Amino acid sequence: xxPDDNAEIDAAVRAVxxxxxxxxxxxxxxxxxxxxxxxxxxxLDSMAVAGMLTELEERLxxxxxxxxxxxxMLETFGALVRxxxxxxxx
Amino acid sequence: xxxxxxxxxxxxxxxxxxxxxxNRTRAFIVTVLRALADRGIASVLPDLPGTGESLIDTENAxxxxxxxxxxxxxxxxxxxxxxxHGIAVRGGALIDAPFASRWHFAxxxxxxxxxxxxxxxxxxxxxxxxxxxxxxxxxxLAGNRLSRTLLAQLKATVPVGTMPLRTVRLDSDTQAADxxxxxxxxxxxxxxxxxxxxxxxxxxxxxxxxxxxGG
Numbered sequence: 001x002x003p004d005d006n007a008e009i010d011a012a013v014r015a016v017x018x019x020x021x022x023x024x025x026x027x028x029x030x031x032x033x034x035x036x037x038x039x040x041x042x043x044l045d046s047m048a049v050a051g052m053l054t055e056l057e058e059r060l061x062x063x064x065x066x067x068x069x070x071x072x073m074l075e076t077f078g079a080l081v082r083x084x085x086x087x088x089x090x
Numbered sequence: 091x092x093x094x095x096x097x098x099x100x101x102x103x104x105x106x107x108x109x110x111x112x113n114r115t116r117a118f119i120v121t122v123l124r125a126l127a128d129r130g131i132a133s134v135l136p137d138l139p140g141t142g143e144s145l146i147d148t149e150n151a152x153x154x155x156x157x158x159x160x161x162x163x164x165x166x167x168x169x170x171x172x173x174x175h176g177i178a179v180r181g182g183a184l185i186d187a188p189f190a191s192r193w194h195f196a197x198x199x200x201x202x203x204x205x206x207x208x209x210x211x212x213x214x215x216x217x218x219x220x221x222x223x224x225x226x227x228x229x230x231l232a233g234n235r236l237s238r239t240l241l242a243q244l245k246a247t248v249p250v251g252t253m254p255l256r257t258v259r260l261d262s263d264t265q266a267a268d269x270x271x272x273x274x275x276x277x278x279x280x281x282x283x284x285x286x287x288x289x290x291x292x293x294x295x296x297x298x299x300x301x302x303x304g305g
Contacts, residue, residue, distance in 0.1 A: 015262065061264065
């Protein structure tokens with residue numbers, strides 16, 4: 001079953017960040033809405049962004065177009081979850 | 091080319107994931123092959139043309155070259171040892187060879203792989219908008235210079251579906267599989283990592299599969 005409620009989507013995004021960036025459960029568990037991502041996490045380089053987008057697509061059953069990817073949705077954990085939730089509920 | 095396990099009995103050839111994913115998963119795959127050796131199953135881990143220790147530049151490698159190289163290796167080993175079984179991880183499943191049976195871990199269509207590679211340009215200076223034209227110089231993607239022919243071939247290829255085939259995926263992977271197993275996608279990590287428990291689980295699965303395929 002693909003996650004479709006916001007708590008599940010939040011959990012899925014945390015799991016993707018944990019898996020793609022190799023972060024601990026504690027560390028991703030501590031992410032809050034304003035936690036900065038791209039530019040702040042050294043682990044999140046161009047290959048990691050690509051991997052993260054693909055894992056999100058696969059786990060949430062969504063499709064992310066290149067032109068939807070911008071600095072804004074990558075800026076904070078909250079922005080990324082909101083983006084994922086919007087796509088999952090389309 | 092690495093070889094593991096006993097001099098007699100069933101043999102497996104392992105096709106690693108492609109490009110950077112191979113570097114990230116090599117230690118894990120070797121752990122699986124060592125575990126297979128403990129279970130009496132020999133294996134071979136080749137460096138395909140343009141990868142690893144191969145003398146050919148990556149930009150001169152094509153999927154056809156890989157199919158030919160893997161098939162030729164399969165035939166040579168088959169002549170020495172009898173039935174040769176194939177195991178493949180991720181993009182390794184795109185390469186074809188006359189195996190007696192196939193076992194795939196987290197296989198993906200070539201199109202997804204190429205999409206992943208092109209995505210690495212999204213946050214960089216290069217435009218991700220450029221459709222990759224078929225003619226032109228090799229493209230640098232995620233640290234590898236790849237020929238446009240190879241990219242086009244990969245885009246058009248799906249995991250080899252020749253039976254008998256068994257597919258295993260991670261729990262987090264929603265695609266169909268004969269079995270889903272717990273674990274995280276090591277091919278996604280920027281630093282190579284290992285998962286010995288998963289390696290043993292997969293080795294058990296491979297051993298059981300080969301036994302049912304008359305290995």
